[in-house]
Amino acid sequence: MPTPGNLILREAYQPLAYGVETVDLDFNLDPQATVVTSRLKCVRNPDAAAGPVVLFGEALELVSIAIDGAAPAEGQVRKTESGLEVNVSADEVVLTIVTRINPSANLTLSGLYQSRGGFYTQCEAEGFRRITYFPDRPDVMARYTVRLEADAATCPVLLSNGNLLETGTLPNGRHFARWEDPFLKPSYLFALVAAELSALERTVTTMSGRDVLLQVWVEARDLDRVEHAMDSLIHSMRWDEEVFGLELDLDRFMIVAVSDFNMGAMENKGLNIFNTKYVLANPDTGTDLDFENVESVVAHEYFHNWTGNRVTCRDWFQLTLKEGLTVFRDQQFTADMMARASDSPAAAASARAVTRIANVRGLRSGQFPEDAGPMAHPIRPDSYQEINNFYTATVYQKGAEVIRMILTLLGREGFRNGMDLYFSYHDGQAVTCDDFVGCMAEANGADLDLFMRWYSQAGTPRLKAEGAWDAATGTYTLTLSQSTPPTPGQPEKLPLHIPVAVGLIGPDGADLPLRLEGEANAGDTTRVLNLKEASRSWRFTGLAAEPVPSVLRGYSAPVILEIDEDDERLAFRMAHDADPFNRWDAAQRFMERVVLGLAADAAAGRKLEVPQAFGHAFRALLVNESLDPAFVAETLALPSEAYLLERMQPADPAPLRAALIHLMREVGQAMQADFLGRYLDLEVEGEYRYHPADAGKRSLRNLCLRYLAAWGGPTAIDLAAKQFEHAGNMTERYGALAALVQSDAPQRTEALAAFHDRYRDDALVLDKWFMLQATAWRWSDAAPTTLDQVRALMANPAFSLSNPNKVYSLLGGYFKSNAAEFHRPDGAGYAFWAEQVVALDRNNPQVASRMARALEGWRKFTPEIQARIRVALEQVAATEGLSPDVAEIVGKALG
Ligand code: B3K
Ligand code: ZN
Secondary structure, X not given: OOXXXXXXXXXXXXXXXXXXXXXXXXXXXXXXXXXXXXXXXXXXXXXXXXXXXXXXXXXXXXXXEEXXXXXXXXXXXXXXXXXXXXXXXXXXXXXXXXXXXXXXXXXXXXXXXXXXXXXXXXXXXXXXXXXOOEOOOOOOEEEEEEEEEEEXXXXXXXXXXXXXXXXXXXXXXXXXXXXXXXXXXEHHHOOEEEEOXXXXXXXXXXXXXXXXXXXXXXXXXXXXXXXXXXXXXXXXXXXXXXXXXXXXXXXXXXXXXXXXXXXXXXXXXXXXXXXXXXXXXXXXXXXXXXHHHHHHHHHHHHHOOOEOOOEEEOOHHHHHHHHHHHXXXXXXXXXXXXXXXXXXXXXXXXXXXHHHHHHHHHHHHHHXXXXXXXXOOOOOOOEEOOHHHHOOHHXXXXXXXXXXXXXXXXXXXXXXXXXXXHHHHXXXXXXXXXXXXXXXXXXXXXXXXXXXXXXXXXXXXXXXXXXXXXXXXXXXXXXXXXXXXXXXXXXXXXOOOEEEEEEEEOOOOOEOOOOEOOOOOOOOOOEEEEEOOOEEEEEEXXXXXXXXXXXXXXXXXXXXXXXXXXXXXXXXXXXXXXXXXXHHHHHHHHHHHHHHHHHHHHHOOOOOOOOHHHHHHHHHHHOOOOOOHHHHHHHHOOOOHHHHHHHOOOEOHHXXXXXXXXXXXXXXXXXXXXXXXXXXXXXXXXXXXXXXXXXXXXXXXXXXXXHHXXXXXXXXXXXXXXXXXXOOOHXXXXXXXXXXXXXXXXXXXXXXXXXXXXXXXXXXXXXXXXXXXXXXXXXXXXXXXXXXXXXXXXXXXXXXXXXXXXXXXXXXXXXXXXXXXXXXXXXXXXXXXXXXXXXXXXXXXXXXXXXXXHHOOHHXXXXXXXXXXXXXHHHHHOOOOOOHHHHHHHHHHHO
């Protein structure tokens, strides 16, 4: 087990002296004493330095080990800090290892564990070593066969990777199944499930004409919630065939839902295991957003079958090789699905923009803070203490942005050619990020050497754009400059290759054809400028009047754009920018400016006033019926508090919250008639269907309701209460509840109680109920504090500290999505945080570490707040027996 301060370095990579060719596993499943017999054919690696067979093991009881069928000689097997070393002289050797493990006592949810009576595994990143001794690294790829034996009554279903070979009954109520995975795989993709489950099944034909069996396994009571996951799987298969020519390579593909799971889902070969949250959805229990999330997570895990499984990572530093690429693929898939469901080209473009906006919102509120704090790392990190801490927004989301930039540079066809070359070279291999980018470059004759800096440099680059208009020559000069602030361990930063998509808007609001100095003719209205140096200028010629620049269209690079725009210009772009992403961004920039201005006023005790120009621009979008409602909802939604805190210097949650409450109240009141008008017009008739057009209307409708409830007039509260009562689906019911919760009206309590009663036995829906209360703002000082409510909710019988979903909803909601309440001036939020992190860490370090991360960005706050947080951080850091997971987070925070 790595100890705190034990740094693993990327540069230290060495292949192992022995790899594994075949693995035969036999599981005799028992809650307290599962016996695992593993037969490994180990083979010397000719490319590696000589050495013993290295096996990792953790929390294992070694029953026996045999070498080529015989007991080991004295001293031949050595126990090490991380497992075993076996000295052999032959090039090939068969090890037979028997271990005993206790799944019911395994609360880490890593390795083999139990959930609601069934057995499940989670092996990425290093869980396989908690099942048996093994060279548990992704560069060891082998062929697996698996035999499972279990009690037939409690575990009637026995699943593992690949194809089912045989099943049978045994004496004493036991039964067995044998599985074989025909593909080479690393141990982190191994999985087994033994539980009482039922499946929804479909048979589909792949592009080459093979019939394959698809199964979604859930508890029988949940069978009425799996249709959407199955549809999503089929859509994903089709999309990967059409867009990348990639086909399912197995005869059977299974998805299993489990209630206790540390993250979203896991791409085990042929046997994806999912958190129930990302499988189960029907109109009565899932919101539009839940439907969308199920679709994208199903797609993500399915896409891993090629990007991650067929070609995997050489070592964990290369994680973004599979994660950045696969997030990029699932984002493209979602955008295509949204566009496909639209009924006009304009609607399709808007639907794509809405997807892009959601991705960028996630990046700004999740990845930017990470990149500005003590955990900042390049998408391909150089070191780690605990690999589980590096499944980060940087590796995933920023990693996806880096892949998107490659697409921008190479074009669709060039990108596809690069992917084809990647699979032709590396199928069945464990490779590096350099291998991937090398294929992209080779397939296109492109030079991506400078571009590779995105893989090694941490921090969010600042991109400064300055324009100069020369009326005499009709020339507009755009100067782009870049700089990246220092991050831990990287004081100096170098210029990156940044693709910057730019357009120029004429005085009438229409895009201008672009002509750069030296070009014969004007071309398109959007141009990608390649900034490779610290600063460079471009001269646009042939212009009749001074244009308004629209920079970083479609968010062509993951940077912070610094551009001087007054209110008037922002309002102009909010009304006219032809790039829908930038139109939304103009609105966000305007809101950010207004909110931070109000927060400064609140901090200084000044009177808060919402600028008129902002009100006009906001209202113009609200009443614009020619725009897609989903898009309008995005433009009128406030930037997240997490993002605003990054932008506020120093960050101070209390005045920020005061500003947000004031803005919502004022806007809600001033525009009540417009909100009401749109609300009434947008009603969706008929039976619920998950469809972007309907979802867009519901989304804008719920936004209107939130602003109205913020104002708080009796008509508004009545409207929300009525929607709550008569809602025909969860999106409306939850939308109404969210609006009521963001008010101090008495209907709030009634609705919360009614929601709880209706869903008291429904774990996933109750997660929403916990989350809403943990994240609620306080609209009057008379209301009980959120901390008191969270403590009280922990006593609810439906809450459990050992279920990650419950922890993420209630504690995660409070620590990460309710800044003003968590950072209360008496420091009680931090004391509670320390208490919970330590309690969680005793059982589940991965979940504890996620909660611990809520305070890593503490240095952005005011000195008074920092002083209070330091006490809590030091208290956790000083705790005896801290896991390496939490130790790394608090150590870096304090370091
Ligand atoms: N690959 C898994 C994540 C595993 C996390 C391990 N701590 C899910 C995914 O990204 O698809
Ligand atoms: Zn993934």
